[in-house]
Amino acid sequence: MxxxxxxxxxxxxxxxxxxxxxxxxxxxxxxxxxxxxxxxxxxxxxxxxxxxxxxxxxxxxxxxxxxxxxxxxxxxxxxxxxxxxxxxxxxxxxxxxxxxxxxxxxxxxxxxxxxxxxxxxxxxxxxxxxxxxxxxxxxxxxxxxxxxxxxxxxxxxxxxxxxxxxxxxxxxxxxxxxxxxxxxxxxxxxxxxxxxxxxxxxxxxxxxxxxxxxxxxxxxxxxxxxxxxxxxxxxxxxxxxxxxxxxxxxxxxxxxxxxxxxxxxxxxxxxxxxxxxxxxxxxxxxxxxxxxxxxxxxxxxxxxxxxxSQELVREGKIESPSSPATKAVGDPRSYLFAEFAKTTGAATGTGSVPGVALGVRLRSDPARLYRSDHDDHAVAIDRDGAVATTVELPLGTTLDDVASLEALRSPIGAGDNGAPATVTAVDRGFFLDAGYLPGTPSITWRGSVTLTPEKPSAVLWEHGNL
Structure with missing residues (x-):
């Protein structure tokens, strides 16, 4: 009300x-x-x-x-x-x-x-x-x-x-x-x-x-x-x-x-x-x-x-040089800040709940997948609704460099309980500018993809949609 x-x-x-x-x-x-x-x-x-x-x-x-x-x-x-x-x-x-x-x-x-x-x-x-x-x-x-x-x-x-x-x-x-x-x-x-x-x-x-x-x-x-x-x-x-x-x-x-x-x-x-x-x-x-x-x-x-971002700088929490190959936090301006919506269905077996991570491929190297969870499945997102995450990329990456954004099934513990995880929206994707302020959100998507143990990934957005 x-x-x-x-x-x-x-x-x-x-x-x-x-x-x-x-x-x-x-x-x-x-x-x-x-x-x-x-x-x-x-x-x-x-x-x-x-x-x-x-x-x-x-x-x-x-x-x-x-x-x-x-x-x-x-x-x-x-x-x-x-x-x-x-x-x-x-x-x-x-x-x-x-x-x-x-x-x-x-x-x-x-x-x-x-x-x-x-x-x-x-x-x-x-x-x-x-x-x-x-x-x-x-x-x-x-x-x-x-x-x-x-x-x-x-x-x-x-x-x-x-x-x-x-x-x-x-x-x-x-x-x-x-x-x-x-x-x-x-x-x-x-x-x-x-x-x-x-x-x-x-x-x-x-x-x-x-x-x-x-x-x-x-x-x-x-x-x-x-x-x-x-x-x-x-x-x-x-x-x-x-x-x-x-x-x-x-x-x-x-x-x-x-x-x-x-x-x-x-x-x-x-x-x-x-x-x-x-x-x-x-x-x-x-x-x-x-x-x-x-x-x-x-x-x-x-x-x-x-x-x-400035508090991270002052407290020495940013690795130098910034690298997406490590879990350590890099320069905040190297991250894609994204928000997406997801729901999880009923489990069909035993094991852990399926989290969801986001993956990014770059136009310069489409074979490499950069993951929001850095391959640490414990920090994938298991809660439902609208959620936010970041994907660390090489410093200097821009939206024009992004080839695709993918949803990745990522069980957060041992095993996989088989529950379907459905992603229905990407509400924004942006980088921070030189002054640590958000750029114009240019990645948005509406649809429905369901991630299962048999189909653990799906492309949500591709560069042609920019």
Whole structure:
């Protein structure tokens, strides 16, 4: 079910500026430079008037000259954000290039409010200033915003640094999904977050093979709401350490549950470390089509590919020279990033479930097959639905070099249980450009091929379809 959404447009009664308040320049005047916050400098304030109560959302395109997520000591600048004097969220700025961001600011009452932005502790040594491009606030009655979790930054392992999310495993994007509950008229809201990487859990080569990215994507919080969008008491749960599902017993800020990242693979705890300095309330109004993989959220925020690639570079996780002949992760720009849809039928015997891998042949050497699982069948994809993977190719390969894309039956353990695996779609295939941003997706396919022990491979797409 789709929620009814109303957004109140705000008449800005001020602009981002330092006290004392300055008048907004007339439309005919020369545009003023983007406002900024500086290390050791004053905070900047955005005044706005909410025509009615609701959830406030800040949109801004920040940039931090001298900052780059791939350089130690220059990873990010941190901006602390308060509403009416209350710290609500932090913004990690990982780039000298502006990145559009939207952040939740929590519930506000009808009337006038002030958003304060301040250059914060936790910023890298190289960070000196953050420019705040096109800042604006909206107030929405979308009930999905009310229940979005506040995610407090990790303070424990791997290094017990309370500011570690300013340079490692930083939260990038959030979204929600909605499905019917068992009670008629009720629905389940599930909130997920994309982190720039994970310091533990699935190893990096397996992430690329089984998930098609090196970000960490986790559902964080789930709650049942009734037909009037009230939380059903005792219904809310969260993803706890070891991917367990626990009932939430922590604190709320309004309807927002307060959780903390407490493991190296970004699982949650509902007991928060007192005084933890970083907190993240990301705008979770985005969702995804039911027939697309979760990675489509990254596709819609292409800068996330750059950040996760730069974290690999800085942490020394990329082999040199990059080679598709090894399982080690190569240069991210050497991979074909693909998404496909599959279903698995009933087993006809004993043995392991059939995973599916993708294979690529190049026009220059069609006899050689490059596999997403690197011939390690344990990392083939056994889950059904829309899934993402990558195929490592020689560095410099382009879409024009690809001769064909194939589906490969790849049982993930001993034996083969005989279940048919049917592939019905390829939704995108792209390479990253020189700046680690996705190129135009040019490989798509619709059809139906069924992989069996007797027919373990099938061509999905050939170069003539480009």
């Amino acid at each position: 789709r929620s009814r959404v109303r957004t109140t447009a705000l008449g800005l009664s001020g602009a981002l500026l330092a006290a004392p308040l300055l008048t907004v320049p007339a439309a005919s005047a020369r545009p003023s430079p983007a406002p900024s916050v500086r290390r050791g400098g004053p905070a900047r304030t955005l005044a706005f008037t909410a025509a009615r109560a609701g959830e406030a959302v800040l949109s801004v395109s920040p940039a931090a000259p001298g900052v780059s997520w791939d350089r130690k000591g220059a990873e990010s600048a941190v901006v602390s954000i308060a509403v009416d004097g209350r710290h609500v969220t932090d913004l990690v700025v990982p780039s000298a290039t502006a990145i559009p961001r939207t952040l939740g600011l929590g519930a506000v009452r009808r009337g006038r409010h002030r958003v304060t932005l301040r250059f914060a502790k936790g910023s890298a040594a190289a960070a000196r200033v953050v420019t705040l491009g096109r800042p604006s606030v909206r107030v929405s009655q979308d009930p999905v915003l009310r229940f979005a979790p506040v995610v407090v930054g990790r303070t424990g392992l791997p290094n017990n640094d309370p500011y570690q999310n300013a340079y490692s495993d930083t939260p990038l994007v959030a979204w929600h999904e909605t499905r019917p509950a068992a009670t008629a008229g009720h629905r389940i809201l599930e909130y997920s977050v994309i982190w720039s990487n994970e310091d533990g859990g699935t190893d990096t080569p397996a992430l690329m093979a089984r998930w098609g990215r090196t970000t960490d994507i986790e559902w964080v919080y789930r709650v049942e709401v009734d037909e009037r969008w009230r939380r059903v008491p005792g219904s809310d749960v969260y993803q706890a350490p070891e991917h367990q599902t626990f009932h939430f017993t922590g604190a709320y800020e309004g309807d927002h549950p307060v959780l903390q990242t407490c493991t190296v693979n970004n699982n949650m705890c509902d007991a928060v470390t007192p005084g933890a300095p970083l907190r993240f309330l990301l705008d979770a109004t985005a969702t995804r089509p039911a027939d697309r993989a979760r990675e489509v959220i990254m596709d819609r925020n292409p800068w996330t590919y750059r950040i996760t």
